[in-house]
Amino acid sequence: MDSDDDFISNMSSEDDVMQDDTDNDDLSAADEEFDVFDDEPDDNPAVTSMKSDKKKGVSFDVSFRVYRPIDVQNQQDEMIDEVNMILEMKKEDAAIMLRHFRWNKERLIEDYMDNPTKVLEAAGLGPSSSRPPELEVIPGFMCDICCEDEDGLLSFAMKCGHRYCADCYRRYLTQKIREEGEAARIQCPTDGCQRIMDSRSLDILLTSDLNERYRELLNRTFVEDKDILKWCPAPDCENAVECGIKKKDLDKVVPTVDCACGHRFCFGCSLNDHQPAPCELVKKWLKKCADDSETANWISANTKECPKCNSTIEKNGGCNHMTCRKCKHEFCWMCMGLWSEHGTAWYNCNRFEEKSGSEARDAQAKSRVSLERYLHYYNRYANHEQSARLDKDMYQKTEKKMVQLQTASGMSWIEVQYLNMASQALQTCRQTLKWTYAFAFYLARNNLTEIFEDNQKDLEMAVEALSEMFEKPITELADAKLKVDMMDKTAYCKKRRVILLDDTADNLANGRWTFSIDLKGLTAGAGSTGPRR
């Protein structure tokens, strides 16, 4: 099967990523993509040099692609067309099949070739008659939902033949689309019938605004179904970003991406850029920082994150068998493990709870002792956050300053751009510095830590120096020497930041850091994969 997949994927590099991606359980394939971040000790010098060649440039940059909404739509359409041609099925059906297979085209085709009836059934496209669906008036018809039986009642049935009046169908769809945000997996209203509503039936039944919402939700499921795609979290931004970094590699790389809208965020957790700190560390840090507030206490006591999509879930009743409303992931509330693998083993979860309960109590006692240490790092973290905020205000004042400077010094608009550059550098560097403190908090002391702290100190000093220059009054800024100094300092800050991030990312990729916490977290699942060669 592996070689087959490789053959197919060789035809298009894009498919390669998709294919690999959904094939999560296939560790060997997944690992190959991440060879660069191999954590094995490098006993073979030839391999080492080859690796460092691969890593030319900066090791903290990841490759990614930004998709506009139209690109997302096109990508779906292309795949639908392909399946439509290869398997000779209707486009609506191809779309349903692709969604059922979470857009893993190769697996769909393979499985379909294997057993078309079974696959169609599973995708909710069971046995079909050839007549296209339409609204009909059937004499003597009574709707089983509303129990109306008046003459001339318009009714509708999908290919499964379950007929209801058009009004009930519409109310059902409105409920699903508007209230429950469901789109790709709306089933026939009949108890036990798994037939999926296809887009042509929806076209017949839906009003245009509801149809629009439906399309929007469909687009959303396309992005959410695929692990290599993520929405840009910036407000009002409709772009999606593609990045091949897998969840299980998040302890080795911090995948910051740049959306076309200008928002820089982490592909791993969708938070704002938090390099050099890895996602799990950030999550723990933020949780820790928020621990004082009642809300945080409530959240930690009453909610958990879906192990698959990280949506925060509040359990407000019901049993331990959880189904995430967003991604439909089924898991056990107790141990957060897969429900399907759970079988009859929930008994162990009961025990797990007892154990983790005592662990939690131990952890609490420890945290009090380390409170002082925590505050050291927190204060510095918070200080940079605060300064970054002030610098941001400053950035808004920068433009004014630049105008003033033009009149004071006779410099042109282009010539005062260095102020803008300085302001931007300050922001980025402070963002990085901020996270170096969270990073350092969880770091065990060794030689590497000292190098890290030196780098941190260098960057911090450079940033403070630049910040000071930046705040000088216009009269002093007009001095040509200060301009040169500032440009130099800006360049220096940027360079120090790159050095720090490069060093941290490199050590992270090679597993050289020793943290006081487990970066795999509960969510990473895959865990260590053991020796591979």
Next chain:
Amino acid sequence: MSSAQKRISKEFQECTTSPPPGMTITLPSETDLHKWSIQLTGPPNTPYANGVFNLTLSLPTEYPFKAPAVNFATRIWHPNVTNDATGNICLSVLKPENWKPASRVKGVLEAVRQLLVEPNPDDPLEARIADEFRTDRAEFDKNARSYVAQYAKAGK
């Protein structure tokens, strides 16, 4: 809402003329078709036999597009019913992702009764009781019977 009224009154009629085995269905208030009360006799050959359980069923205003809610008003020792005054039931057909507008109250009630015949310890609401059901059936039966004796005696 008239369409829902029609459906609900039809369903109520069906349920009262041919109720699921061992059930009596009444309306606590003649004017409110959305609140039903159910009296359920414990199925024979189960530890619940001869017990009389009161349940409430409420139909949301969006019914049948949203699932009804069913609760045990009588305390019961069961893996899938919360062991408290609320008497919540874990029933897959009532979950929003499983409920279909063509699903019927009668089907729900039959499923509730079936839950007494066959508890489902793999989807427990009360892990402790499910554990007991699985590992020490004699003790479970004893507890269930003592709950019946304490809370679900006929005429109580």
